[in-house]
Amino acid sequence: MKTKLMLLALLSALTINASAAKSPASGFQGELGLGYTSDYYFRGDRITGESTQIQAKLSTDLNVADAFVSAFANQGLQSTDSYRFAVGLAKSYGDVNVELGYLHLEDTPGDARGEVFLSLGLDTLLSPSVTISRDLDDSLTSGEIGLSHIIDIDVADLTIAGTAGLSDKLTGDTNYYGVGGKLSREFGGLVASAGVDYVDAENVDSETVFSAGVSIKF
Numbered sequence: 001m002k003t004k005l006m007l008l009a010l011l012s013a014l015t016i017n018a019s020a021a022k023s024p025a026s027g028f029q030g031e032l033g034l035g036y037t038s039d040y041y042f043r044g045d046r047i048t049g050e051s052t053q054i055q056a057k058l059s060t061d062l063n064v065a066d067a068f069v070s071a072f073a074n075q076g077l078q079s080t081d082s083y084r085f086a087v088g089l090a091k092s093y094g095d096v097n098v099e100l101g102y103l104h105l106e107d108t109p110g111d112a113r114g115e116v117f118l119s120l121g122l123d124t125l126l127s128p129s130v131t132i133s134r135d136l137d138d139s140l141t142s143g144e145i146g147l148s149h150i151i152d153i154d155v156a157d158l159t160i161a162g163t164a165g166l167s168d169k170l171t172g173d174t175n176y177y178g179v180g181g182k183l184s185r186e187f188g189g190l191v192a193s194a195g196v197d198y199v200d201a202e203n204v205d206s207e208t209v210f211s212a213g214v215s216i217k218f
Contacts (some may be wrong), residue, residue: 030058035213040074040082043142043167044176044201047107048076053213065091068101081108088117097121103133113137125149140168156185176201180209191215 035053039046052075059068067089074082088101099119106112114136121129126147133142144165151158162179180197192214200206 028058028060031215031217032056033213033215035211037209037211039207039209041199041209043165044174046204047082048080050077051075065089080110095123097123138170142167156183158183174202189216
């Protein structure tokens with residue numbers, strides 16, 4: 001309940017400040033999105049089935065780096081709810097993008113845990129990225145690599161993406177893989193999207209996941 005209140009407060013603050021953030025003088029940028037998914041997976045684990053999702057992000061330039069805060073809530077229509085809250089710093093060095101931060105994860109019912117993470121990405125062909133996460137409570141380390149490419153097909157942008165990772169848990173390691181595509185189109189500042197993903201992991205049957213959503217940037 002406490003995590004829910006924190007996330008709702010953050011999302012409300014982001015929405016209230018949206019008009020102020022549109023001003024170039026404010027130095028703030030943000031995004032607010034709503035979506036639906038047929039199944040919700042996180043690092044190869046199927047957390048729940050059909051779900052609605054809300055996510056928000058706010059960032060600002062601190063001169064030495066960009067500071068960001070983000071929140072994500074997945075409301076399972078029949079079972080588990082999941083929440084993520086992250087704060088961190090982002091910096092670009094030419095074509096190299098670096099993010100360092102703290103991530104709070106919580107499933108209801110379930111446990112809450114905290115991680116520190118480091119993410120490196122390249123603004124090159126296929127936009128390769130690698131993320132390393134370290135659980136602060138149980139000293140577990142997880143890693144993920146990703147590739148993505150955006151294709152302009154006139155009526156919309158088609159994003160093709162793939163991921164592969166190793167999730168380190170107390171019950172053992174899990175290797176997982178995913179590949180998918182997403183169509184997105186902007187309508188006067190509102191972005192609509194629809195996607196399909198194929199997910200496979202050692203401990204679950206492979207699954208095809210469908211999703212749709214809308215978002216607005218400010």
